[in-house]
Amino acid sequence: xxxxxxxSLKNKIFISSLGFILxxxxxxxxxxxxxxxxxxxxxxxxxxxxxAQGIADSSRGYILTKNLxxxxxxxxxxxxxxxxxxxxxLIISDDQGNxxxxxxxxxxxxxxxxxxxxxxxxxxxxxxxxxxxxxxxxVVVPVKEGIYTIGSVQVGLDKQHIENLxxxxxxxxxxxxxxxxxxxxxxSHRLALHITRPVTALIRYADQITKGEFNIISKNDLDRQxxxxxxxxxxxxxxxxxxxKMTSQLIQASKxxxxxxxxxxxxxxxxxxxxxxxxxxEYLCMMxxxxxKIKEADFKMxxxxxxxxxxxxAEIVGRLKRFSRKSDFSKEVIHINDCIRSxxxxxxxxxxxxxxxxxxxxxxxxxxxxxxNNRVEQVLFNLFTNARxxxxxxxxxxxxxxxxxxxxxxxxxNNNVCVTVSDNGSGIEPDQMDSVxxxxxxxxxxxxxxxxxxxxxxxxxxxxxxxxxVESIPGSGTCFKIMFPSHSKExx
Amino acid sequence: xxxxxxxxxxxxxxNDVGGKVSRMREGIICLICSFFLAVGGGxxxxxxxxxxxxxxxxxxxxxxILIGSSLALGGHAGYLxxxxxxxxxxxxxxxxxxxxxxxxxxxxxxxxxxxxxxxxLYNTQKLILEKKVFALFCYVGxxxxxxxxxxxxxxxxxxxxxxxxxxxxxxxVNRYLINIRASYYQETQAAVDFIVKRKKxxxxxxxxxxDEYGFDGLRGTEIALKxxxxxxxxxxxxxxxxxxxxxxxxxxxxxxxxAVVMIGTYDSCAKFINLxxxxxxxxxxxxxxxxxxxxxARRLGSNGEGVIVTxxxxxxNFNHMAKPLPGVKDYITVLKKYYPDSKPSFVGLxxxxxxxxxVEGLTRVGKDITREKFIRAIESIDHYDLGIKNSLSFGxxxxxxxxxxxxxMIKQGKLVLIK
Numbered sequence: 001x002x003x004x005x006x007x008s009l010k011n012k013i014f015i016s017s018l019g020f021i022l023x024x025x026x027x028x029x030x031x032x033x034x035x036x037x038x039x040x041x042x043x044x045x046x047x048x049x050x051x052a053q054g055i056a057d058s059s060r061g062y063i064l065t066k067n068l069x070x071x072x073x074x075x076x077x078x079x080x081x082x083x084x085x086x087x088x089x090l091i092i093s094d095d096q097g098n099x100x101x102x103x104x105x106x107x108x109x110x111x112x113x114x115x116x117x118x119x120x121x122x123x124x125x126x127x128x129x130x131x132x133x134x135x136x137x138x139v140v141v142p143v144k145e146g147i148y149t150i151g152s153v154q155v156g157l158d159k160q161h162i163e164n165l166x167x168x169x170x171x172x173x174x175x176x177x178x179x180x181x182x183x184x185x186x187x188s189h190r191l192a193l194h195i196t197r198p199v200t201a202l203i204r205y206a207d208q209i210t211k212g213e214f215n216i217i218s219k220n221d222l223d224r225q226x227x228x229x230x231x232x233x234x235x236x237x238x239x240x241x242x243x244x245k246m247t248s249q250l251i252q253a254s255k256x257x258x259x260x261x262x263x264x265x266x267x268x269x270x271x272x273x274x275x276x277x278x279x280x281x282e283y284l285c286m287m288x289x290x291x292x293k294i295k296e297a298d299f300k301m302x303x304x305x306x307x308x309x310x311x312x313x314a315e316i317v318g319r320l321k322r323f324s325r326k327s328d329f330s331k332e333v334i335h336i337n338d339c340i341r342s343x344x345x346x347x348x349x350x351x352x353x354x355x356x357x358x359x360x361x362x363x364x365x366x367x368x369x370x371x372x373n374n375r376v377e378q379v380l381f382n383l384f385t386n387a388r389x390x391x392x393x394x395x396x397x398x399x400x401x402x403x404x405x406x407x408x409x410x411x412x413x414n415n416n417v418c419v420t421v422s423d424n425g426s427g428i429e430p431d432q433m434d435s436v437x438x439x440x441x442x443x444x445x446x447x448x449x450x451x452x453x454x455x456x457x458x459x460x461x462x463x464x465x466x467x468x469x470v471e472s473i474p475g476s477g478t479c480f481k482i483m484f485p486s487h488s489k490e491x492x
Numbered sequence: 493x494x495x496x497x498x499x500x501x502x503x504x505x506x507n508d509v510g511g512k513v514s515r516m517r518e519g520i521i522c523l524i525c526s527f528f529l530a531v532g533g534g535x536x537x538x539x540x541x542x543x544x545x546x547x548x549x550x551x552x553x554x555x556x557i558l559i560g561s562s563l564a565l566g567g568h569a570g571y572l573x574x575x576x577x578x579x580x581x582x583x584x585x586x587x588x589x590x591x592x593x594x595x596x597x598x599x600x601x602x603x604x605x606x607x608x609x610x611x612x613l614y615n616t617q618k619l620i621l622e623k624k625v626f627a628l629f630c631y632v633g634x635x636x637x638x639x640x641x642x643x644x645x646x647x648x649x650x651x652x653x654x655x656x657x658x659x660x661x662x663x664x665v666n667r668y669l670i671n672i673r674a675s676y677y678q679e680t681q682a683a684v685d686f687i688v689k690r691k692k693x694x695x696x697x698x699x700x701x702x703d704e705y706g707f708d709g710l711r712g713t714e715i716a717l718k719x720x721x722x723x724x725x726x727x728x729x730x731x732x733x734x735x736x737x738x739x740x741x742x743x744x745x746x747x748x749x750x751a752v753v754m755i756g757t758y759d760s761c762a763k764f765i766n767l768x769x770x771x772x773x774x775x776x777x778x779x780x781x782x783x784x785x786x787x788x789a790r791r792l793g794s795n796g797e798g799v800i801v802t803x804x805x806x807x808x809n810f811n812h813m814a815k816p817l818p819g820v821k822d823y824i825t826v827l828k829k830y831y832p833d834s835k836p837s838f839v840g841l842x843x844x845x846x847x848x849x850x851v852e853g854l855t856r857v858g859k860d861i862t863r864e865k866f867i868r869a870i871e872s873i874d875h876y877d878l879g880i881k882n883s884l885s886f887g888x889x890x891x892x893x894x895x896x897x898x899x900x901m902i903k904q905g906k907l908v909l910i911k
Contacts, residue, residue: 069614076613076642084642105620105646 010196017188018181025177036169040162044086045126045137048157051078051087052141056153059092060143063100063151071101078155079103085164088136088156091116092143095150107132121152128159135159254456255378259323269316269349273309280306319346323377331370331464333487336410336417337362339376343384344408351388356404358384366412367486371464379460382453383421383480384408390425390478397426398475415486422479428472436470547862548648551626557593557854557861559600560619562640563632563655567606568733571839572784573632576655577602578834579843580630582826583851593854596861601625605636612636613643620647627652627866630846634658634705644668650867652853653846655839657782657804658708662892667867671892672849672884673804673842676705679780680712680753682802682897687751688720691776697726697749699740699764701756706732709755709780725749730760737764744768751776758784762791769795776800785838789902796902800910803898805845806880807907808836819845819879845878849893852876 007015055078062070075090089112092101097117104112109132119125119140129138136156143151280302287294294302319342340362351358384406391404406423428436437458461468465485472478551558564573581600588597601623605612612631619625620643628644628651631637637654638661644651650668654661657676661669687693698713700706706729717723726747728740737760744752745768752775754761765777779788779801789796806817808824823844824836834840849870854861856869873893876884884893900907 067610069608069610072614072617073610073639079642101614105617105643108621 008196009199010192012192013195014188014192017191018185021181021184021188025181029173029177032173033166033170036166037162040165041137044157044162045139047086048137048139048155049124049126049141051083052090052139052153052155054078055090055092055155056141056143059153060145060150063092063094063143064145066100068101075101075103086157086161088131088134088158090156091154093121093152093154095121097121097152100151116154119152119154121154122149131156251378251456251460254453255323259320266316266320266346268353269346270313273313273316276309277306277313280309322374323381330372332372333368334371334373334376335368336366336376336419336484337364339373339380340408340410340419342373343377343380347381347384347388351384351406354388354392354404356388356391356406359405359407361407361409363409363411366410366417369417369464369484370487371466371484375460375464379457379482380408380419380421382457383482386453386480387421387423387425387478390423390427392425394424394426394475412486413483416483417486419482420479422477424477427474427476427478428470429474433470433472437468547864549626549862550624550649552596552861555592555596557596557598558623558625559598559627559629559850560616560623560625561600561602561628561630562605562612562615562619562636563602563630564607564636565602565604567608569607569633571787572655573604573607575834575837575839576630576632576843576846578831579823579827579837579840579845580653580847580850581843582823582830583844583847585830586826587847587851593851594859598851598854600629607633607636609635609639613639616640616643620649625649626861626863627850629653629850630843631655634660634708635703637661638704641666641669648863650863650870652850652870653843655782655842656705657780658704659711660704660708665889665891667871667891669891670849670867670870670886672846672894673781673892674894674897675712675892676708676755676780676782677712677715678895679802679804679897680709680755681716682899683753683778683780683800684713684716684720686800686899687753687776687778688717688722691751693750693776694722695725695748695750696722697728697744697747697752697775698724699728699730699737699744699752699754699756699761701732701760702729703732705782706755709753713753713755724753730756732757735760735763737767740764741767745771745773749775751778754779754783756783758788758791762788765792765799766795778802781838785900785902785907789905789907792902793905796905799902801900801902801907803838803900803907804894805838805841806882806898807900807909808838808841817880822879845880845894848878849873849884 004012004015055074059071059074061067062074071092075092078090079087087103090103091099091112093099093116097119099113099116102108112131115129115131115138119138121140121142123142125140127138127140129136131138134156136158139155139157141153141155142149143153284294284299284302323346340360344358344360348358387406388404391406395404402424404424406421408419408421410417410419412418437454458468461482461484467483469481469483470478471481561577563577564570565577584598584600587593592598601619603615603619605615612633616628619628626649628640628649630653631640631651632655634656637651637656638658640651641661643649645666645668648668650670652670653672654669655673657673657679659675659677662671662675684696687696696713696717698710700710710727714724726744726749728737728743730737730740741764754764754777756764756779761777761779761783768774777799779785779799781801781803783801785801785803788799788801792799806820808820820836820841823841826844827834827836827840852873853866853870856872857865870891871886871888873884873886876893878884882894882896882898886893899910901910902908
């Protein structure tokens with residue numbers, strides 16, 4: 001049974017249906033065989049009795065006159081032509097059970113005289129006996145003159161004859177069954193494929209999603225692939241729908257985790273304009289209390305500063321809103337440097353406060369790329385925070401005094417726009433390199449990371465036809481490199 | 493072949509599956525294939541009985557070879573059987589007296605069937621089953637011999653020399669039925685050849701006995717005529733054992749035939765010829781060997797002048813020949829020695845020749861005689877000279893020895909060989 005359990009769903013269906021058909025075929029074959037044997041045996045007996053009766057009618061006169069020659073002719077006539085296969089022997093006996101005529105040519109079976117003598121020949125009967133190692137039905141038909149029996153006709157019907165008939169039929173029947181089985185072999189194979197294709201597709205997509213490849217999750221695409229056979233199944237449709245929804249939610253959740261991480265920095269960011277506003281407004285209050293005259297220029301400057309600070313706070317809030325907004329995979333022409341600057345504005349200050357140098361080395365001449373601001377920002381945000389965490393981890397663990405440094409650089413390379421985020425953090429162990437892009441893989445402590453960062457990043461990057469690679473030296477730093485194809489190249 | 497066929501699509505679809513599963517699938521396919529093979533194979537192995545007969549030495553003892561014969565020794569055809577048996581026995585007695593065959597004597601058990609097919613069958617069963625003879629020998633007549641074919645086949649016992657040219661004993665080819673004389677087809681063919689080619693007649697009528705023998709001759713004549721693009725202009729028949737030839741005669745006279753091929757026995761044929769002579773109708777009368785030429789000539793008297801009879805053996809007398817045929821001479825010599833009262837006859841000569849072939853076959857087998865070996869020995873007889881200017885050959889699919897037909901004409905009450 002283990003063997004069966006190990007099979008794929010398709011093979012399970014295939015083998016079960018095939019097995020079912022085979023068992024059914026065998027049962028039908030056995031049933032038909034038994035039916036045939038009964039039918040043919042009955043028919044054989046009927047014909048045997050018929051032959052014996054015919055002979056009995058013709059032999060009456062010859063038995064009375066003891067014309068052995070004519071009786072012998074009658075006996076042999078019963079075996080003429082095809083009947084020879086069926087009628088093993090025919091014996092005509094008198095009322096004492098003495099054999100008058102028979103059809104034995106090559107030899108007289110040893111026990112036949114006793115058999116003939118012991119027959120209850122006064123009425124018709126059929127017994128199954130062995131004559132010369134030959135299994136036969138021994139048919140006895142009385143020959144009567146008036147109401148008294150004057151002799152009997154005894155016919156041996158060869159059972160082998162039935163076997164031969166059946167073996168002929170069996171060949172035909174088995175070829176037929178084989179044909180049916182072959183057809184079912186293919187049918188069940190196709191059927192198994194047909195049934196399992198949507199499920200297999202779903203499983204494959206689920207696998208890919210856990211690997212962070214979201215780009216395949218377009219509902220239409222999924223539908224087309226899953227229902228390529230034309231079948232519609234509500235369950236699977238629902239499943240697909242919720243699948244797409246969940247993927248989107250997953251990305252959103254990850255974003256929210258990021259926001260949580262950002263909250264300290266953001267609070268700080270907002271505090272600054274608020275402090276400035278407070279300072280300005282307190283200055284104005286104070287001047288009012290002292291009933292001092294504020295210079296027109298000072299007043300104007302304070303108000304302008306308040307306004308500026310409000311605008312600044314509003315901008316921060318707006319950026320947060322933009323970042324947290326649910327977005328789709330639509331593509332627009334963006335400049336990668338803008339995204340970097342935007343992220344820098346959100347998190348740069350926070351990183352700076354953690355005594356880490358954030359160096360932007362941006363090539364302003366890099367071409368545009370086809371992507372979505374929000375998504376790319378999310379990618380960069382994740383990489384920034386990862387770099388920061390790595391630096392902090394190194395400093396914490398090794399009590400290293402080397403100052404943390406994160407370098408972000410952009411450059412174009414062979415019609416590709418590249419972004420590298422390198423840090424001098426703790427690095428990644430070589431044996432973990434392969435799994436960093438896998439879902440739910442994390443080196444961080446419970447509750448700190450979701451393990452969805454890098455896989456989601458990879459998924460997003462792939463969705464914009466980009467690639468992400470990582471190089472790392474444990475203890476001295478990591479460098480993530482993202483490459484997007486340049487938009488101008490694609491157009492040109 | 494189809495089980496190879498199944499494997500292919502299965503394997504093709506495995507491309508996307510891992511090696512382990514692939515191996516498993518192949519295993520499953522093999523399993524299924526072997527199932528089909530087993531079932532199919534089982535179906536094919538239906539019991540087949542071999543056609544090779546076991547070596548059978550029935551009737552062979554250290555000093556005797558038992559031969560059985562059922563033939564008419566009494567009754568209306570008693571003359572045929574008696575003559576035939578005397579001809580055959582004269583040679584067999586001669587062989588037995590001169591040392592036998594490899595120091596074994598031939599012992600012939602003969603039973604009288606009075607030309608009754610039923611009795612012939614009964615006798616034959618007795619000979620095979622009770623007398624346990626090695627071979628059957630010298631049967632007389634078509635209906636009698638045809639009756640025992642099933643027994644011959646079942647017992648796989650050779651039957652050597654039948655006094656009948658029936659086609660049924662020649663086709664389909666049966667290796668147990670060893671014919672020596674030419675067939676009725678060959679006799680009627682010779683008759684038609686003589687009538688059409690030599691005499692240039694184109695109106696040929698057929699007069700036949702309404703039974704197996706007559707039908708055989710009729711068919712033979714029709715086949716022969718067909719080769720010349722002709723059909724019989726008239727067909728007349730009579731019932732066996734009767735002399736009711738008038739109706740047939742009338743039909744044939746009406747057709748104005750130039751020749752009549754007659755397939756009958758001497759009594760009816762003699763009556764037919766005598767009656768037609770009375771009515772001044774004198775076409776060429778052409779009889780076949782079975783008619784009983786001597787008796788026919790005797791009954792016709794002067795009316796017999798010019799009547800032709802085809803023979804399968806040469807005339808058993810040498811009065812009219814410059815130099816006697818050696819085979820005929822030997823026959824007359826042994827017949828005189830063992831049956832001094834008997835006169836040489838066509839039938840007797842045929843019996844004598846049958847015995848010659850039987851002895852030749854037995855001699856060729858050697859010491860260890862079996863039925864199959866005997867038949868193979870008979871098959872090996874090729875261009876054997878019996879001294880009758882008619883060489884005898886058997887072969888793998890040829891169980892008729894003599895093929896030539898002799899033409900004899902009644903001249904002054906005697907049968908004369910014509911060239």
